[in-house]
Amino acid sequence: MSRAAQVSGSIRRRLIGQLVLGSAVLAAVLVLLVINLARNVAQDTQDSILMASVTSILDTMTVRDGEISVDLPYAALSMLGNVSEDRVFYRILADGQLLTGYDDLPDPGAPGREGGYVTAPYAETEIRMATAERRLSVGGTPIMVTVSVAQTRQGLMQTLAQVSRVGGAVGVGFFVLAALLAVLTTQSGLRPLRDLAGAVSRRGPKDLRPVKGPVPQEMAPLVTSLNSFIDRLRYSLSRSEDFIAEAAHRVRTPLFTVRTQAEIALRRVERPENRAAIKEMIRALDESSRAAGQLLDHAMVTFRTDHLEKEKVRLDELAEELVDRLRPVADLRDIGLSTQSAGNPVVQGDAVLIENALRNVLDNAIKYSATDSDVAMRIGQQGGQSFIEVRDHAGGFPEGALHRMTERFARGDNAGGTVGSGLGLTIAREVLEAHGGRLTLENKGDGACVTLWFPAS
């Protein structure tokens, strides 16, 4: 009956996917932020050193004898050399005319009062240049002196590359850690769900108790509706079976009352023709009662085979119990019941149904057997299948009718006055077919041999 659920996506995969994707984005942003910050810090450092040397050069400039004199302070440039292996360039202009230094340094643009910075290609590499101006008075004429100091950016680039590497490694580490955490969190977050599924699927076929045990708040609605579903299922199952039992009871009780009164009347009646009539009546009542019982048995069997719930059934124990139960009835007619079992005939099935099938077969055997005869049952295994064989000495099935004996309402020509509905073997056959087995009928010796075959479990 169980059908695989239609699967659309997986919470686990989706959760892990979203968490991993999120941590990847976070890691990338983190790396970019770190690199950007490092670049700004490194740039600021270089800039302030460049500007410091520009300022110190400007400070040393004086006017001597109407000439501008520059005394390049060694410290101003060595400050730069100390920082890295980068090359240093400078240029000093007076009113745009080169005083000293490298004339081909790029144009500083408008340096402004606080000085300016520019990054430009130079000498087959890239330089960072700081520029500042100062007004000097030469013989009463104001002259604008512009000092530029530049430095290549290899050191800076190397530092940046290093920072990027470290940043990248930190980012990847962060990502791996976050992904790992995502997987672990998802697993533990979904554990209650898995536990619930396990607890429900481990249940036996008859177990319709509500699901108990603490569940997380989010799963409470699921468990609540599961429990109410189980409740409804149990209710409707019990109602169907109750209905069948109740219907049988309702039909058979009045028949029983009438039959009992007929029996009492029979004791008091002497005239043979009246006695024959009452006996006929009792027989008809028995027939109706039995037919009603079997019709409802048949309905019950159909209902249960439609909702077949299997559990382990020991055929030998089931047969022994049934024989103990039927023995008083068989004793009434001095019919001996014997069972003989071998092996370990365990089958997967519905014990109620199997018992019903076997009871119908045994009922038949007892019913058709003559007083003082025996009915023998053999339980065992053969070729992987388990079987229960019931043999009697009642003359067997009519030849030629063997194949149709299990059809509904079919009765042998030898049924005679024996009360029966013709449903017994049909019920047995349907039960076995529902279990993947079969019912075989044969005539052996002076009687019938009916065998219930069950597939290997």
Added chain:
Amino acid sequence: MRFLLVEDSMTLASAVLDRLRLDGHVVDHAPDVEQARAYASAADYDLILLDIMLPDGDGRDFLKSHRLARNETPVIVLTARSAVSDRVSVLDLGADDYITKPFDFSELEARCRAVLRRRGGGASTVQRFGDITFDPLAGTLCVDDRRVSLRNKELRLLEIFLSAPDRIFSKPKLVDRLFSYDEDVSDNAIEVYVGRLRKHLAGSDVEIVTVRGMGYRISRA
């Protein structure tokens, strides 16, 4: 025997009462759990026939308290269904057997006999007539020092004869009580069993006499 019938359906109960009384049994009827308790504590019964669904409670509750009170009277449960789960629950609660309603009286009688035999309660049921001793529960007949095990039909036939010594039983009446109605037997079938009983009784002072045109009776020589 003395029965207590606990059953709420009046039509069903009166049919059972009539039928059991016809066989010479003493039967009290309790329609609910309360009266069942009152009857069970007031008198000693050989057997209690107990319905499960009663107006003022569950027959199983009665069964439980009956067993808790160490009342040893055997109980046969009358159930409306034959599901395995029901059977297991009543047997677990201490019922001796169950029978599905509606039942055949000969089946009920057979079950009662089986239950009483299992309980071994029966020195009181042993009957003495002439120089024979008959134990219907064990199914044995003692003549002198000879003990014979009787088959079911012989046993029941002897039981019927001994229930009213010297009374004449007609063949049709005996057939009614010995065979079920779906067995197509002639009245003469009874002769086989009378013949067997006579063989068992040989050597005693008890004999089954043929009353020509009337039937049989058992009497002391």
